[in-house]
Amino acid sequence: MHYLDLQVIERALNWANQGLTVWLCTVLKTFGSSPREPGAMLVTCQSGEYVGSLSGGCVEEDFIERLQKGEFDEPLQRVRYGGENGAANIRLPCGGSLEVLVERLAPNTENLTHLEVMHATLLGRQPLTRCIKLDGSGKRFNPSNITDPAVSFDTASVNIRIGPALRLIIAGVSSISSPCALFAQSLGFEVIVCDPREEARKNFNVPGVEMQAVLPSVFIASGGCHANTAVVALTHDPRIDDLAMIEAVRTDAFYIGVMGSKQTSQQRAERLLRSGGLTETQVARIAMPIGLNLGSKTPAEIALAVMADIVRLYRGKARNEL
Secondary structure (H helix, E strand, C coil): HHHHHHHHHHHHHHHHHHCCCCEEEEEEEECCCCCCCCEEEEEEEEECCECCCCCCCCHHHHHHHHHHHCCCCCCCEEEEEEECCCHCCCCCCCCCEEEEEEEEEEECHHHHHHHHHHHHHCCCCCCCCEECCCCCEEEEECCCCCCCCEEEEECEEEEECCCCCEEEECCCCCCHHHHHHHHHHHCCCCHHHHCCHHHHHHHHCCCCEEECCCHHHHHHHHHCCCCCCCEEECCCCCCHHHHHHHHHHHCCCCEEEEEHHHHHHHHHHHHHHHHHCCCCCHHCEEEEECCCCCCCCCCCCCCCEEHHHHHHHHHCCCCHCC
16 A cells, blocks of 8 residues: 555544545546556545545546535445546546545544544554445455455455555665655655664655654664565665664565675675574575666666665566566
8 A cells, every 4th residue: 555545544534533524535446557556545525625646637626526516425436437438528648447436434433433444554564455335335344465456346345455555664864865765755655764873864854754763673673664664775884784684584574675786785695694693585585786777876866776676576576577
């Protein structure tokens, strides 16, 4: 799940706790090219203010306009945009189409509890599946797995997997840290930077990024990683980078990488095996040198290579498939 999804549910909870009815929209299916993938969410209230995204903007504008005309008063509705049978003859710029589930959630105890469970799941470690009856008769949570489809359904119900929001832990502040954080934010990651050095922290200023004034290894060992976490070490300082790697390989993080040349990486691997107490299997989990080989030279180019490699692995692509 993207960090944007967490912001969607936080806003939904905020509005519901104010006694407002909210409309939670989830992309169920896409056909052809489409701006967002199944599971993407948007939430709005009667005022027309919204958080999240279903498309590049045209769907959102049409939905808000129709909502304010009273078209979505049912507890549950399915709407299709784009294609020959799309609602309001909306044509997506990409030429594809998408189907959206619209849930009207009154601010009652049942819906507040449901939103709170979603919020906890996005912040937590274990994914769940929302099982929603398409006749509007109810919804519940079932255990899930991070590898389950984002959305599946039959004639009676739809199953929407929710899980920990994408997280990037940047171990240490360097010239690469800021562009890496900015790229990660634009890709929907929650970004956390860990560095105990006060002078180094003064050189980092990216709005919306959480800064932890501790060793990255301490933050990771305290439970900072889940299955949707990527950990990158970018300082060239073994006291920060090596310790972060030693802790990261003991977690469920899906990507672990550390910056350095091929020679430096080989020396680090030997050091982690000899003094770090890691096994060959654990060392093999670490991407070193980090990132795709794009011939990067500048900090921004290196950050691009790092984030491209993270997205590649998250999407299940082998390097030889690129």
